[in-house]
Amino acid sequence: NLQIARPQGYRVSWHANPAVEPHHFGQSHPMKPWRLTLTKQLVMAYGMHHAMDLYLSRAATYEEMADFHERDYLDFLQQIMPGDMDKPEQADNVVRFNFGDDCPIFDGLYSYCSLYAGGSVDAARKLCNNQSDIAINWSGGLHHAKKAEASGFCYVNDIVLGTLQLLRHHPRVMYIDIDVHHGDGVEQAFWSTDRVLTVSFHKYDKDNFFPGTGAREDTGPAHPLNPGAHHAINVPLNDGIDDESYIALFKEVIGACMKTYQPGAVVLQCGADSLGCDRLGCFNLNVRAHGACVAYTKTFGLPMLVVGGGGYTPRNVSRAWAHETSILLEADKIIDPTIPDSVAFRNHFGPDYSLFPPLSEMRKLDNKNTRAYLEGLVEAVHEQLRYIKG
Ligand code: TV1
Ligand code: CA
Numbered sequence: 001n002l003q004i005a006r007p008q009g010y011r012v013s014w015h016a017n018p019a020v021e022p023h024h025f026g027q028s029h030p031m032k033p034w035r036l037t038l039t040k041q042l043v044m045a046y047g048m049h050h051a052m053d054l055y056l057s058r059a060a061t062y063e064e065m066a067d068f069h070e071r072d073y074l075d076f077l078q079q080i081m082p083g084d085m086d087k088p089e090q091a092d093n094v095v096r097f098n099f100g101d102d103c104p105i106f107d108g109l110y111s112y113c114s115l116y117a118g119g120s121v122d123a124a125r126k127l128c129n130n131q132s133d134i135a136i137n138w139s140g141g142l143h144h145a146k147k148a149e150a151s152g153f154c155y156v157n158d159i160v161l162g163t164l165q166l167l168r169h170h171p172r173v174m175y176i177d178i179d180v181h182h183g184d185g186v187e188q189a190f191w192s193t194d195r196v197l198t199v200s201f202h203k204y205d206k207d208n209f210f211p212g213t214g215a216r217e218d219t220g221p222a223h224p225l226n227p228g229a230h231h232a233i234n235v236p237l238n239d240g241i242d243d244e245s246y247i248a249l250f251k252e253v254i255g256a257c258m259k260t261y262q263p264g265a266v267v268l269q270c271g272a273d274s275l276g277c278d279r280l281g282c283f284n285l286n287v288r289a290h291g292a293c294v295a296y297t298k299t300f301g302l303p304m305l306v307v308g309g310g311g312y313t314p315r316n317v318s319r320a321w322a323h324e325t326s327i328l329l330e331a332d333k334i335i336d337p338t339i340p341d342s343v344a345f346r347n348h349f350g351p352d353y354s355l356f357p358p359l360s361e362m363r364k365l366d367n368k369n370t371r372a373y374l375e376g377l378v379e380a381v382h383e384q385l386r387y388i389k390g
């Protein structure tokens with residue numbers, strides 16, 4: 001019995017549906033749901049599945065997704081088929097809803113979306129019902145989706161749907177996003193409420209890095225009648241940020257936000273494209289530093305919805321998310337950094353077979369974030385927090 005085996009620990013629940021994993025975005029598309037298979041194999045090889053409650057997540061219903069998304073958009077998502085993309089009668093909607101290279105129409109698209117969204121809705125409900133303290137959905141975290149628009153590999157915004165569930169029980173929810181991209185969809189969804197504080201750390205370059213939003217001074221529509229003014233915190237970064245600076249920055253920003261805002265629950269998006277060596281990312285983080293952010297967030301002892309997100313070098317995505325699962329289980333000090341012999345697809349982890357390969361040394365990117373720049377960011381966040389009362 002797990003409650004007896006881990007009397008002090010948090011109750012951790014794992015929400016997944018293996019039917020998400022076989023979906024293909026297409027030939028050279030960087031988003032690979034297969035990374036979830038690799039993550040699960042690592043977690044199981046370490047025996048972590050014995051220490052948490054495992055739930056087969058349901059597909060989110062149409063009505064559940066309509067909590068955020070427009071019905072027109074969901075109808076399109078539900079009926080569109082691969083091949084329809086080029087049909088003249090669909091052309092208007094394809095453009096209107098932003099389908100294309102980043103967001104292709106592939107086989108089983110609607111089931112893919114409803115399954116990953118169902119995981120976050122289920123996970124949030126377990127937290128609300130007090131049946132879990134930390135609920136994990138690595139297939140979620142798709143932070144760019146808008147209410148009537150697909151964007152940046154995201155179709156349905158599971159984070160918004162999960163957060164809406166948490167808001168039924170908690171007056172204030174804090175959203176933290178460590179994906180290398182700006183969490184624009186979540187920010188925008190909660191732009192006009194003071195009940196969600198969104199905080200995104202990301203690479204920012206208006207013209208050359210997706211999505212081009214999330215400048216330091218973008219803090220939400222600043223109208224005096226908007227209760228959500230000042231409730232979007234953006235931490236824009238340059239290439240090559242290293243472990244030490246990122247962890248220090250994360251702790252200062254999140255520590256200050258927690259102190260001021262005093263949320264009742266946290267949603268943590270753990271996009272793994274902020275790791276060094278990511279196919280799309282440009283930061284220099286190691287698996288341990290990425291995990292240190294998860295560990296720090298956990299120290300506040302709040303109910304946590306933990307979701308995935310980006311991550312385009314599958315072997316490192318699975319390393320990070322397996323390590324972070326162990327942190328949430330308080331098992332990170334116990335597990336062997338050498339990847340178990342028994343793991344499926346073990347060849348993917350060679351030649352080092354370590355959970356912690358030296359990612360920062362493999363593709364050396366200069367750290368373009370000076371100490372002065374980072375200090376300026378922290379100061380600006382403190383100034384912004386003066387507008388917010390907890
Ligand atoms: C098909 C095939 C699509 C190869 C897309 C990289 C591809 C990209 C592809 C790609 C790619 C982006 C843009 C340009 C907007 C476009 C899950 C006008 C090698 C959360 C989404 C990034 C990140 C979108 C998602 C970005 C997340 N980068 N190869 N597409 N246009 N799109 O720049 O935050 O991680 O790159
Ligand atoms: Ca981010």
Ligand code: ZN
Nearest residue numbers: 179181273310
């Ligand atoms: Zn990303």
